[in-house]
Amino acid sequence: MNNDKNEIDWLAFCYAADELTEPEVAAFELRLADDQAAREALARAVELTQVVATAESLEPVVALRSQSSSWIKRLAWMAIGSAASLLVALVWSNAGSWFSGKSIAAADQSRLAVAWSQMRQELAESDSDLWYPKHLAAGETASREEQPQSPSDPGDTDLLDSAAPSWMTAAVEGYPNEPSDPDSTPFDGERSEN
Amino acid sequence: MTAADDSQKNEPEKLDASVVAALYVEHGEELRRFLQGVLRDAQLASDVLQATFVKMSERGHQTRAPSRKAWLFRVAYNEALAYRRREAVGNKVVRRVAEESKSKQTGEPGVWHSNGSAGHSDDPLVRLESVQAIREALDELPPEQRQLVRMRIYEEKTFAVIAKELKIPLGTALARMRAALMKLRARLDESPDQ
DSSP: OHHHHHHHHHHHHHHHTTOSOHHHHHHHHHHHHHOHHHHHHHHHHHHHHHHHHHHHHHHHHHHHHHHHHHHHHHHHHHHHHHHHHHHHHHHHHHHHHHHHHHHHHHHHHHHHHHHHHHHHHHHHHHHHHHHSOHHHHTTOHHHHHHSOOOTTOTTOHHHHHHHSOHHHHHHHHTOTTSOOOTTOOTTHHHHHHO | OOHHHHHHHHSOOOOOHHHHHHHHHHHHHHHHHHHHHHHSOHHHHHHHHHHHHHHHHHHGGGSOGGGHHHHHHHHHHHHHHHHHHSHHHHHHHHHHHHHHHHHHHHTOOOSTTTTSSTTOTTOTTSOHHHHHHHHHHHHHSOHHHHHHHIIIIISOOOHHHHHHHHTOOHHHHHHHHHHHHHHHHHHHHHSTTO
């Protein structure tokens, strides 16, 4: 009985699936005219096929979703990676310019310190000429030593050293961490000290 | 005897509408599937189903209650064969073939087993519980049977093509499919909406 049912179910499926030969189709349709079991088997075959097709059709959707979500994840990671790389590049380039800016400021400071020093040296020499003309200097060395020195004598090298601003000494001594002020002038130190 | 009595006597007898409605609820879907199996066209199946129940309404009083289901199937089948012979069927088949080729181009499933929308969950004939039951049953199938079911029903390949692609004898392909269908059928019969 069960075998008969399975047999008619299979035959009905093959009929619905167009898997029967023409004579088989004709024979089955003759059977459909009289056999209620065959008619019901055909209805069952169609039902089963529809349900299986629906169930199968849901599978690719799920696969597609997971595939697309994995693609989205991949794209997200790529975007994050690119953004991170860009950020690192930006930080690196800024850091480079920052460091180079510092070094430029330090070099400026050194140049300024040298220039300031030279200028003070020249001033000291010219002042020295005023106080001790060259034509007198040769023969009056001893008397010069006896002369009372002015506290503000610019020819005094000790005074020159003590008058050097801290930023200059820092630059000359090569302290890189000393904050630099690109707008400062050689006289700023003097002003602050006064 | 009055004129009213005469008119009542001349009025053709009809089966009570509530009986017809009850028959439709009980057998309508099964009949529709049967008609889809015969006609391979969901719209035609609906038309024939309607015509069948009109006949049941008009002539059902001549039938005995226990034989009404078989009567419905027989009338439906005869109506389907009549439809098939008409030119309208030819036109619809041409249209269906065009739709089939279109669906093949777009990669969507074909129409022979469903409402022109095989595999779509909004198919009124396919209930969610049945789909869930079949999905579970599909997952429990041996891989070779699962593959065959998918290739035959979802991809709509013929057994000959499947056997060639899988490099197995045609008889093996048929046997696998038959075994798979028996398991799926059993599971579908157990589902709550059956």
